[in-house]
Amino acid sequence: xxxxxxxxxxxxxxxxxxxxxxxxxxxxxxxxxxxxxxxxxxxxxxxxxxxxxxxxxxxxxxxxxxxxxxxxxxxxxxxxxxxxxxxxxxxxxxxxxxxxxxxxxxxxxxxxxxxxxxxxxxxxxxxxxxxxxxxxxxxxxxxxxxxxxxxxxxxxxxxxxxxxxxxxxxxxxxxxxxxxxxxxxxxxxxxxxxxxxxxxxxxxxxxxxxxxxxxxxxxxxxxxxxxxxxxxxxxxxxxxxxxxxxxxxxxxxxxxxxxxxxxxxxxxxxxxxxxxxxxxxxxxxxxxxxxxxxxxxxxxxxxxxxxxxxxxxxxxxxxxxxxxxxxxxxxxxxxxxxxxxxxxxxxxxxxxxxxxxxxxxxxxxxxxxxxxxxxxxxxxxxxxxxxxxxxxxxxxxxxxxxxxxxxxxxxxxxxxxxxxxxxxxxxxxxxxxxxxxx
Amino acid sequence: xxxxxxxxxxxxxxxxxxxxxxxxxxxxxxxxxxxxxxxxxxxxxxxxxxxxxxxxxxxxxxxxxxxxxxxxxxxxxxxxxxxxxxxxxxxxxxxxxxxxxxxxxxxxxxxxxxxxxxxxxxxxxxxxxxxxxxxxxxxxxxxxxxxxxxxxxxxxxxxxxxxxxxxxxxxxxxxxxxxxxxxxxxxxxxxxxxxxxxxxxxxxxxxxxxxxxxxxxxxxxxxxxxxxxxxxxxxxxxxxxxxxxxxxxxxxxxxxxxxxxxxxxxxxxxxxxxxxxxxxxxxxxxxxxxxxxxxxxxxxxxxxxxxxxxxxxxxxxxxxxxxxxxxxxxxxxxxxxxxxxxxxxxxxxxxxxxxxxxxxxxxxxxxxxxxxxxxxxxxxxxxxxxxxxxxxxxxxxxxxxxxxxxxxxxxxxxxxxxxxxxxxxxxxxxxxxxxxxx
Numbered sequence: 001x002x003x004x005x006x007x008x009x010x011x012x013x014x015x016x017x018x019x020x021x022x023x024x025x026x027x028x029x030x031x032x033x034x035x036x037x038x039x040x041x042x043x044x045x046x047x048x049x050x051x052x053x054x055x056x057x058x059x060x061x062x063x064x065x066x067x068x069x070x071x072x073x074x075x076x077x078x079x080x081x082x083x084x085x086x087x088x089x090x091x092x093x094x095x096x097x098x099x100x101x102x103x104x105x106x107x108x109x110x111x112x113x114x115x116x117x118x119x120x121x122x123x124x125x126x127x128x129x130x131x132x133x134x135x136x137x138x139x140x141x142x143x144x145x146x147x148x149x150x151x152x153x154x155x156x157x158x159x160x161x162x163x164x165x166x167x168x169x170x171x172x173x174x175x176x177x178x179x180x181x182x183x184x185x186x187x188x189x190x191x192x193x194x195x196x197x198x199x200x201x202x203x204x205x206x207x208x209x210x211x212x213x214x215x216x217x218x219x220x221x222x223x224x225x226x227x228x229x230x231x232x233x234x235x236x237x238x239x240x241x242x243x244x245x246x247x248x249x250x251x252x253x254x255x256x257x258x259x260x261x262x263x264x265x266x267x268x269x270x271x272x273x274x275x276x277x278x279x280x281x282x283x284x285x286x287x288x289x290x291x292x293x294x295x296x297x298x299x300x301x302x303x304x305x306x307x308x309x310x311x312x313x314x315x316x317x318x319x320x321x322x323x324x325x326x327x328x329x330x331x332x333x334x335x336x337x338x339x340x341x342x343x344x345x346x347x348x349x350x351x352x353x354x355x356x357x358x359x360x361x362x363x364x365x366x367x368x369x370x371x372x373x374x375x376x377x378x379x380x381x382x383x384x385x386x387x388x389x390x391x392x393x394x395x396x397x398x399x400x401x402x403x404x405x406x407x408x409x410x411x412x413x414x415x416x417x418x419x420x421x422x423x424x425x426x427x428x429x430x431x432x433x434x435x436x437x438x
Numbered sequence: 439x440x441x442x443x444x445x446x447x448x449x450x451x452x453x454x455x456x457x458x459x460x461x462x463x464x465x466x467x468x469x470x471x472x473x474x475x476x477x478x479x480x481x482x483x484x485x486x487x488x489x490x491x492x493x494x495x496x497x498x499x500x501x502x503x504x505x506x507x508x509x510x511x512x513x514x515x516x517x518x519x520x521x522x523x524x525x526x527x528x529x530x531x532x533x534x535x536x537x538x539x540x541x542x543x544x545x546x547x548x549x550x551x552x553x554x555x556x557x558x559x560x561x562x563x564x565x566x567x568x569x570x571x572x573x574x575x576x577x578x579x580x581x582x583x584x585x586x587x588x589x590x591x592x593x594x595x596x597x598x599x600x601x602x603x604x605x606x607x608x609x610x611x612x613x614x615x616x617x618x619x620x621x622x623x624x625x626x627x628x629x630x631x632x633x634x635x636x637x638x639x640x641x642x643x644x645x646x647x648x649x650x651x652x653x654x655x656x657x658x659x660x661x662x663x664x665x666x667x668x669x670x671x672x673x674x675x676x677x678x679x680x681x682x683x684x685x686x687x688x689x690x691x692x693x694x695x696x697x698x699x700x701x702x703x704x705x706x707x708x709x710x711x712x713x714x715x716x717x718x719x720x721x722x723x724x725x726x727x728x729x730x731x732x733x734x735x736x737x738x739x740x741x742x743x744x745x746x747x748x749x750x751x752x753x754x755x756x757x758x759x760x761x762x763x764x765x766x767x768x769x770x771x772x773x774x775x776x777x778x779x780x781x782x783x784x785x786x787x788x789x790x791x792x793x794x795x796x797x798x799x800x801x802x803x804x805x806x807x808x809x810x811x812x813x814x815x816x817x818x819x820x821x822x823x824x825x826x827x828x829x830x831x832x833x834x835x836x837x838x839x840x841x842x843x844x845x846x847x848x849x850x851x852x853x854x855x856x857x858x859x860x861x862x863x864x865x866x867x868x869x870x871x872x873x874x875x876x
Contacts (some may be wrong), residue, residue: 007837009648009651010630010651010660010662011649011651011658011660012464012477013464013473013475013476013477014464014465014468014473014474014619014662015460015461015462015463015464015465015466015468015474016459016461016465016468016619016621016651016658016660017461017474017651017653017658018458018461019457019460019461019477020456022453022457022479023453023455023456024453025451025458026450026451026452026453027452027453027454027764028453028615029472030452030453030455035451036451036453037451037478037481037486038451038478038479038480039450039451039457039478040476040478041460041476041478042476043475044649048475049648050634070629070650071629071630071633072629072630072633072640072641072649073642073649074640074642074649074650082473098658113630113631113634115630115634116630130616133830135630139701141666153651155653156830156832156835181452181454183454191508191509192509192510192512192551192553192573193551195509195510195553196551196553201829202510202512203511203513204488204511204512211449211482211510211511211512212508212510212512213447213448213449213454213455213591214453214592215449220449220454220455222448222449222452222454224448225451229558239608246445246506249856267823276721278721278724278726278743281721281725281728282721282724282725282727282728282733283714283716283720283721283722283725283728283736283740283742284721284725284728285718285721285726286721286722286742287719287720287721287722287725288715288838289720289795290718290719290720290721290722290742290744291720291833291834292795293795293796294797294834295720296744296745299720299744299745299747300744300745300747301741301742301743301744301748301752302440302721302741302742302744303739303740303741303742304721304724304728304739304740304741305715305725305739306728306733306734306737306739307734307737307738307739308739310738310739310782312741313781314752314781343751343752344748349687353487354772356728357731358731359731361734367541392571392594393594394594395731396729397594399728429684
């Protein structure tokens with residue numbers, strides 16, 4: 001079965017918004033062995049949308065549309081669908097939908113704005129898909145041999161509607177033939193090196209087919225296999241295992257897991273706790289850790305010591321150390337980590353201090369310079385372990401890489417990878433920044 | 439001039455990655471009065487890419503391709519471009535590009551992996567676009583009357599290449615006729631209410647044309663006007679002013695500014711400082727604030743008191759208060775804010791405590807319950823001001839809305855908006871949670 005995905009909205013074609021629905025829908029279709037052959041995005045123009053629907057419907061078995069079902073005058077997907085499905089016939093009011101929309105407003109103690117009435121309109125040959133999360137019902141119908149589903153744009157309305165009313169309709173015809181996908185991810189090796197480690201696994205005629213891609217400095221190996229269900233399942237398992245072995249110790253987590261999830265699992269398993277001290281990342285590392293549900297099992301909290309005064313006041317970093325080495329230095333990173341350990345009583349602490357730019361760089365410490373230290377309590381009473389990086393990119397990229405490198409450093413420590421396992425972007429330590437006892 | 443944008447990659451059509459390049463490119467084209475008529479995404483299939491290039495080239499004046507220029511076997515844009523531009527003729531090695539790629543590796547003290555050689559290949563009729571940020575040169579050439587630019591996929595390589603080598607080629611033919619776009623943004627009113635406040639400004643036959651859209655709970659009014667340059671410029675200014683007036687006090691910042699930038703500007707202007715105390719957001723509020731360059735001018739830092747013990751230890755929140763009202767309550771939020779104020783010496787403090795889910799909700803305090811307090815030092819010695827929200831959505835959405843609502847609450851205080859200005863998702867205060875003196 002072949003699918004196409006059509007996204008609607010001026011905000012997309014004008015580049016004011018990024019379309020995330022197409023990727024989400026494609027992933028859900030791939031899980032159901034349906035290959036998406038095209039994503040297309042069109043602006044809020046009734047004629048253009050109608051032409052796009054008509055054309056895509058001739059080229060695929062399923063067309064999923066998202067967006068353009070809102071209450072305002074620029075929401076035109078209903079009308080365009082009518083132009084294709086029931087040309088020349090006016091849209092009909094769906095009474096059930098109208099009562100439901102009115103009830104949403106009355107339950108909030110408000111009157112329904114007149115504009116919301118149009119959300120109850122549908123082409124005569126289409127049926128409504130209920131939306132328990134908003135005022136925009138979806139639509140389903142046929143254009144020729146193609147089944148068309150029209151879903152609201154906001155992901156938290158679109159996604160449940162897909163699961164409840166689209167997925168059950170998408171049963172593939174040959175249940176013994178499947179398309180399976182998986183991915184393996186690593187952080188800290190460049191893409192070329194990662195690909196070289198995979199060797200002939202990446203030949204383009206293979207089945208399973210393996211490709212690599214990079215997103216925000218995480219390198220992914222994407223695996224796709226089609227064929228007999230049981231054979232495909234064995235193949236994909238074996239391929240995942242081979243890649244995980246080739247990428248050790250940089251590979252982390254299972255499919256789709258983040259570094260923070262992987263590290264969190266290990267902390268939970270070892271019944272140890274974590275605190276952080278952040279400067280240039282400003283809380284991003286904490287945010288990544290707390291993105292994981294139940295992170296309260298191991299995450300105690302942290303300090304955002306953005307000003308130097310707070311590095312001393314909250315973390316007891318000696319003022320002398322800051323004066324001597326600068327706030328962005330290995331000794332200060334290490335003192336921040338031990339300070340966070342002390343202040344929190346956690347078993348592990350991570351500290352990050354750096355220059356995220358665009359200003360503040362110098363010849364010796366250019367923008368992108370980041371020092372990261374990890375410290376641990378417990379039997380070993382280990383001295384902090386620290387690394388010096390120079391990350392490329394802008395303010396966001398530098399800070400994102402810094403937070404991820406910090407998690408990878410902690411992960412290396414937790415799996416007892418060799419301390420000298422290199423990480424991409426690591427700088428050779430300069431003599432002026434040699435370590436001092438913390 | 440009409441443009442199309444073609445993105446390449448299995449990771450996109452399989453839904454493993456979200457395409458951000460198309461939006462970024464469309465926005466840059468719109469700034470240059472070029473309308474993007476279509477975004478299309480295709481997988482790593484040489485034939486499909488070639489067919490897509492050939493078809494889109496007949497429908498627009500400029501085609502910008504991103505992705506598929508990497509060093510690995512699944513990077514096939516070069517080959518597909520050759521199939522369309524110089525069918526039947528092998529790709530040529532570009533000596534300048536080859537020497538440049540080799541020099542990147544030698545400058546890092548490494549040998550060039552063999553796979554990177556293919557990045558120096560180009561169709562005979564195309565020219566190379568230099569890439570100072572990576573090993574993938576771009577390509578430029580013609581397909582019929584359509585100018586085609588092929589750029590690398592990673593944004594930090596693609597974006598500078600667009601500015602340096604694509605933008606200068608895109609001078610429009612009628613310099614007195616322009617397409618201008620602008621947007622106005624608000625946080626805290628629903629989209630329907632925001633649209634109703636705009637009235638007939640939103641008629642679909644208007645020029646300027648105004649549409650609304652929502653992204654991560656920020657409501658945008660998008661304005662597009664075409665016509666004589668001077669007239670269009672006046673029109674867009676007047677329309678922006680009318681929308682800003684209609685949306686006061688929810689409207690914030692100039693085009694594209696974040697709430698954190700807007701609040702930061704005000705803090706810088708008033709020479710006051712800010713500290714934060716976060717629980718469920720885990721550092722996200724601090725991250726948003728530090729996303730803004732030079733935020734060190736006004737942001738002192740903060741506490742991520744994820745465990746209750748740290749709320750007491752770092753912020754002096756009385757244990758009794760937590761026992762009596764729970765960690766997620768107005769009194770605790772207010773005590774966190776005054777604690778952060780005390781510990782930091784900042785002029786303003788924001789505190790957030792809530793239940794982000796998916797677990798931890800109760801009947802009285804469902805998932806999404808968040809209490810936010812702001813406190814200020816100075817002449818007024820005002821008591822903390824706090825609000826009780828129930829945000830919809832998942833763990834990420836709840837925390838994103840919470841951090842933004844916190845910034846909007848501080849913004850309301852800084853512009854002296856009426857304290858009772860309602861915010862969407864605000865809950866009626868329950869008797870059990872009435873305020874106590876902090």
